Amino acid sequence: MRKPEVGFSMHPRWAFAQALLGFLGPLREAGLRALEFELWDRDPDWPRFLPLMENCQRLGFRLCFHAPYRPPYSIAGFAGERRAEIEAAYAPMLDVAARFPPASLVVHGAWSETRPHDALRADTVAFLRWVLERYPGLMPALENVVPDPRRIKIGTTRVEVLEIVEEVGNQRLGICWDMGHDVKAGRLDTPPAAWLSRVVHVHLHDIDGRGVDHYPLLYGQVPYPVWLPALLRSGFDGIVTLEIKGNQLAHLGVERITRVLLHSITEVARSLETPTEAACF
Numbered sequence: 529m530r531k532p533e534v535g536f537s538m539h540p541r542w543a544f545a546q547a548l549l550g551f552l553g554p555l556r557e558a559g560l561r562a563l564e565f566e567l568w569d570r571d572p573d574w575p576r577f578l579p580l581m582e583n584c585q586r587l588g589f590r591l592c593f594h595a596p597y598r599p600p601y602s603i604a605g606f607a608g609e610r611r612a613e614i615e616a617a618y619a620p621m622l623d624v625a626a627r628f629p630p631a632s633l634v635v636h637g638a639w640s641e642t643r644p645h646d647a648l649r650a651d652t653v654a655f656l657r658w659v660l661e662r663y664p665g666l667m668p669a670l671e672n673v674v675p676d677p678r679r680i681k682i683g684t685t686r687v688e689v690l691e692i693v694e695e696v697g698n699q700r701l702g703i704c705w706d707m708g709h710d711v712k713a714g715r716l717d718t719p720p721a722a723w724l725s726r727v728v729h730v731h732l733h734d735i736d737g738r739g740v741d742h743y744p745l746l747y748g749q750v751p752y753p754v755w756l757p758a759l760l761r762s763g764f765d766g767i768v769t770l771e772i773k774g775n776q777l778a779h780l781g782v783e784r785i786t787r788v789l790l791h792s793i794t795e796v797a798r799s800l801e802t803p804t805e806a807a808c809f
Contacts, residue, residue, distance in 0.1 A: 564594060602614070674712045
């Protein structure tokens with residue numbers, strides 16, 4: 529059995545080529561062992577992603593991936609009229625992840641402003657089954673997302689995420705628990721054992737005073753000191769990715785950014801050391 533490991537949402541703008549080891553070296557000393565890459569070929573830096581992935585793997589890091597979810601990518605309609613179109617769009621992106629097996633692949637459920645909820649749920653189930661069949665080296669993880677009154681979204685409740693995972697019925701499929709999303713949705717309780725036992729991947733990020741998420745662990749808004757030990761007691765052995773948006777930190781300056789990243793990685797690594805009971809949050 530693997531030990532759970534600390535990951536980080538990597539991008540070429542953090543570091544590339546000769547600067548890579550200088551950036552990742554101190555983070556590895558603090559406990560970083562895995563790197564997550566978002567698959568999105570509309571990123572201006574996309575040509576640098578595959579070489580960066582290969583270099584990170586050569587440095588000994590585990591790789592994991594986030595399936596495309598930004599426009600123009602959408603899985604709405606996959607169970608019906610748009611299946612061939614969506615397969616053709618997603619396959620080149622997922623083919624990149626498939627170069628690095630075995631690897632977790634985080635997936636957002638379908639969403640739409642007009643398509644009915646039941647149809648979107650069917651789209652999500654069909655898409656997950658397609659990924660499982662076509663990519664045996666990938667282990668998809670359905671992520672819980674934040675409700676949005678303007679959109680119909682799949683995965684806004686823990687119950688629905690677990691139900692879909694159980695409906696698909698494949699042991700390679702699990703849950704990506706986005707802890708920041710749970711807090712933004714107003715959920716601070718620890719999930720039940722049945723839910724925790726299906727979590728295979730975690731996204732962890734903090735939330736500032738304005739309600740903006742995807743920050744390092746600076747504000748104490750997410751009860752990871754309670755949630756991570758609960759996951760360990762359930763048998764979790766996956767990756768906890770610090771899902772940080774670097775553009776939100778630009779005003780801090782290089783030295784402080786490095787300090788806050790080191791602090792966050794150290795905190796997560798410490799929380800993953802033992803599954804003992806944690807203090808109340």
